[in-house]
Amino acid sequence: MKKRLLLFSEEFGPGGGGYGVSAHVLQTLSAHYDVTLMSYSQPQLEAIDLSFGTRLVDCQWRYEGPTLAERLLVSAIPDTSRFQRVNVLMKRARRLSEQFDVTFACCSLESDLGRPAIQYIHYPYMGHSDWRNQVPGSAPWPKLALAVLRGQTPRWMTVSRYSFDRMRRNLTLTNSRWTSGRIRELFDMPSSVLYPPAAGCNHPISWAKRRNGFVAIGRMEPAKRFDWMVEILALVRTRVPDVKLHICAPRDGMASTQALANGLEEMARKAGPWVQVHFNLSREELNGLLAENRYGLHARIDEHFGMAPAEMARAGCIPFVHDSGGQVEIVEGDPRLCYSSTEDAAAKMLAVMGDAALQDELRDKVSRHAELFSPESFARGLLNHVENFLTHGPAGPSKEHLH
Structure with missing residues (x-):
């Protein structure tokens, strides 16, 4: 029986390089695991395949989208960053994660999914902001509520009860040695470089x-x-x-x-x-x-x-x-x-x-x-990381981060 894997990616579509990584992650993992994709919007498979050269229309996986209540909650939080979408889904992903053998996050923010997971970080946006120096979403409710009222903590962070310490216990993959250096500088945590998959040319010209x-x-x-x-x-x-x-x-x-x-x-x-x-x-x-x-x-x-x-x-x-x-x-x-x-x-x-x-x-x-x-090199590296995670878990504990 295939291992069950939850793939968390708050947006999934054609466009920039980050979306391309998510598309190749889904294509690769769905061939080896029983995958459930959690994203805010239903993927437009034909457009994604046309953009990135993937074959998602031929892949087998399940889709888990936001509920009506979650959509209403997102619209009720005034935040132009759209991070409320990530946190609404992150909250449910944390609740569902125990049903899966492994959870893989490939989205715009560093991810706290409740227990150690695998995350692919395109850039450490959370660490590159003032959020990590404010009251975290995992703080006790009285302290957190006061911080929100004072504008010290964004409202969306209270939705998922985001914890930087839990995030730092993930196995972290990233796209370059330069980004890996930024992750270590901002979070004092290790990461492994897995270069993104770039499309090739099937008919080269001399x-x-x-x-x-x-x-x-x-x-x-x-x-x-x-x-x-x-x-x-x-x-x-x-x-x-x-x-x-x-x-x-x-x-x-x-x-x-x-x-x-x-x-x-x-x-x-x-x-x-x-x-x-x-x-x-x-x-x-x-x-x-x-x-x-x-x-x-x-x-x-x-x-x-x-x-x-x-x-x-x-x-x-x-x-x-x-x-x-x-x-x-x-x-x-x-x-x-x-x-x-x-x-x-x-x-x-x-x-x-x-x-x-x-x-x-x-x-x-x-x-x-x-x-x-190449996509082939990316797929080999990705599967190797997932198998090692399933066998050994994340690569050791990281130091506690002081908020």
């Missing part, structure tokens, strides 16, 4: 047939610095005039992202036809665009991991990344591919583009390292 173009991938948010990409490649084009930039991003109906998308289109129009914007590409279309171009460009500073440059590397591109965060691990910190300023980036791009032997060297190095980010 380097000689690829265009002298750059591909950029990212959500509609200012931190992705698409405007800077246009600026830097305009500078590069003064020396290599056939260079083009392809910006690939999702576009939805939300007012905030719509305004950014309109601004991006206007910026591309002003720059000229060498800048092309592609919205809502399917996985197959994105892979095709990556396969046709030689280079990738990633501009976010202190990215936790960087699914986009990982996808570029797996598609055979040479990615250039900012010299910060977890994205430098994708290119093994190679100084020829990590830039720190506009001038530095332009110089390094031109150096690579002007040297065929250097291109061959970097392509070989990047492609070999990119196997660490």
Whole structure:
């Protein structure tokens, strides 16, 4: 009989890299365990598969969504962060966890599921805030109620009775050595790096047939610095005039992202036809665009991991990344591919583009390292961690954290 596993992920859909990790976790674990997925919204399997190259429509698992009472509770808590969704579901996950052999949390917050569980942390948001220095949700009710009235504790934390100490007893997985360092710095607890799964390219094109173009991938948010990409490649084009930039991003109906998308289109129009914007590409279309171009460009500073440059590397591109965060691990910190300023980036791009032997060297190095980010590598590592947890439990107790 298969072991029973509860997978906790408060949101589950197409979109950013975090959702992609959840999709691959569900696909991998449902093939080996009796999985129940707990999420706030019913997954749109076809859209998820189209976005991440998974095959969830063929997987067997059960869905556990919020009750009407829980939805009403969420709407009653004024909090634009949506963390109340996490905590409402976390409360029920804690109640149900005893029915399962193991619980796996893959969501936006560090998770307290009542007993030791496995959690995949994309970034330690809770530790990077004032919440851990305030009265925790696990405090006695009189103290907690007073803290809420004084604004010292967010209301959503009282819903799940969140405990940082219980969270720290989990087996923690994370997406990069950089994020692991942040987790240790903020919580004084260990974590193991399991690189996220990046899609590959099924139909690679030879380097000689690829265009002298750059591909950029990212959500509609200012931190992705698409405007800077246009600026830097305009500078590069003064020396290599056939260079083009392809910006690939999702576009939805939300007012905030719509305004950014309109601004991006206007910026591309002003720059000229060498800048092309592609919205809502399917996985197959994105892979095709990556396969046709030689280079990738990633501009976010202190990215936790960087699914986009990982996808570029797996598609055979040479990615250039900012010299910060977890994205430098994708290119093994190679100084020829990590830039720190506009001038530095332009110089390094031109150096690579002007040297065929250097291109061959970097392509070989990047492609070999990119196997660490394949879905197959992720699945092997994930199953190994779950089996070890089922056999041995979390890797020893952690030190108590003082609130």
